[in-house]
Amino acid sequence: MIRIASVEPGSIAADLELPAGLAVLEINDKPIRDGLDLLFYQAEPTLRVLTEQRSGERFLFEIEKPADEPLGIVPEPDKIRRCTNACPFCFVKGNPKFDKLRAPLYVKDDDYRLSFLHGHYITLTNLRPDDWDRIFEQRLSPLYVSVHSMDPAVRLGMLKNPRSANIGQDLDRLAEGRIVVHAQVVLCPEVNDGEHLRRTIEDLYRRGDAIRSLSIVPVGLTSWNAAPGGRTLEPEECREALDAVDAIRERALSERGQGWCYAADEMYLQAGLEPPGAAYFDDHELESNGVGAISTLTDRVTGQLEALHPLEGCRVVAVTGTSMGPTLTRLAGRIARRTGAEVSTVAAENTLYGPTVTTAGLLPGADHRSALRGAGDFDVALFSAQALNDGDLFLDDVSLSELQADFPGRRVEPSHDLVDVLSRL
Incomplete structure (x- = not known):
């Protein structure tokens, strides 16, 4: 079974007022073992959904819907299947x-x-x-x-x-x-x-x-x-x-x-x-x-350069890992020429994992903080959005809001390709 964590606003589940904590036992007589089963079996246009309250009371919902419309149930996280190997290079x-x-x-x-x-x-x-x-x-x-x-x-x-x-x-x-x-x-x-x-x-x-x-x-x-x-x-x-x-x-x-x-x-x-x-x-x-990340970033920036408007006088700094440093420096130059902004980059060495780990997504919050403190004056600071989890935490549990609070009066924002943030300035 799965338990409902929440329901999507405006969804079928919301219309049925399915509460958080309600267990979904079966759909069309098929046992629901996890979130993947929910995705698979809810695709039918006619559903018989058997649920159970924590008290043990059961309810059967009969639903007709378009085949491609999900129920809108957000399940509690599934238990993860663990690795049974012992690779010496395991990250x-x-x-x-x-x-x-x-x-x-x-x-x-x-x-x-x-x-x-x-x-x-x-x-x-x-x-x-x-x-x-x-x-x-x-x-x-x-x-x-x-x-x-x-x-x-x-x-x-x-x-x-x-x-x-x-x-x-x-x-x-x-x-x-x-x-x-x-x-x-x-x-x-x-x-x-x-x-x-x-x-x-x-x-x-x-x-x-x-x-x-x-x-x-x-x-x-x-x-x-x-x-x-x-x-x-x-x-x-x-x-x-x-x-x-x-x-x-x-x-x-x-x-x-x-x-x-x-x-x-x-x-x-x-x-x-x-x-x-x-x-x-x-x-x-x-x-x-991670296969083709450099060319993907280059393509995204190149394809969106024309959408950038003038940013004369704006001081921008971009923080990245050491592997992306040269590429980001080249792209920063193109952005600067297009917008008139002053765009600099900082390639930070990873102090949590060591210098052999060079990707921006694995830089902890402490390294972002140190990089920005050493970057001089800036108006806008950008860093890879991949460095944050869904809760806006870096690997070392520094939060985005904590990092931003260290630089009052300045914008410090995660970015997927630099241009996504700069186009909104």
Whole structure:
């Protein structure tokens, strides 16, 4: 069952006055196990919704509606399916010692529901028989799968879970059920790179349309999970991986009309190369997972420059991580020329996770505060909206309102692409 947390104003649930705390047990005689079941079964035009009060009293609602209209029920959060692997490069293990950050940041999820709904990468190692049945029944496609290696022994060595060696059979099973996969390889030096990477690429490519894409991402280690002997890729190792990606891309472009295999921006930056432009990433379907973020930001700014009005005399500072620093500086120059504003950038080093973590979305509030204090006078400060959660908290529990209070009389705002805020000034 699920319990109602709230209902959307003006929705069917609001019209029925369904209260918070009410349990939804069944829809059309199908048990409702979680929010995904609610999404799936409420799509029918005729519904019989069985509910239960905390007192145990039950009510049956019979509803007729357009098939595409949701009920408007916001369920309480589902219990997350935990990860059963022991990857040494796990980013959750890269968090500071437990209790330094809020509890949800220490949850290792490996939940196929979140993979379908939000693009989280999963390993397929904790699926029960009923999970497989549900994936096929509800057509949970595409799924995002952390493959890492198609060699059973190599993958077992990385995930430390006996079930991880079944990756080939698991992908075959998904393909037989017509479930499409976005695959990912986190590339670790002297583990799954070199010839191992080339074999993994070839194995996944020969599976045809069942593997919609493959992303190659360099391993990222924080100051807290740099295990003995663990290291990040050297520039030459990144360039070798990029050669393997380029080779399969050339073949995919010829045979399938799109690149299929994509190296993350960080792979290029660690190789000492300029990341590719938007055309490389085709439809940018993987941008939310950090693949193509630089080109996406560049495209957004370029496409909206003409919408900006003059801002002469306005002093703007943009805070970002060290990986995005050069790109943001170039874009700031274009904005300054277009608007007449004085636009500067600060690339802040991450003091929570260490200097090897370079993305803006993982900068804590304390680093934003320090960066702005050292930025000199400004009228408007912008930073990546990805650094905040839904409650407007940074990773270190500094709130947006606290950061803003440190700079009275000045605007400090989250931004998705700089232009979204500047166009409103």
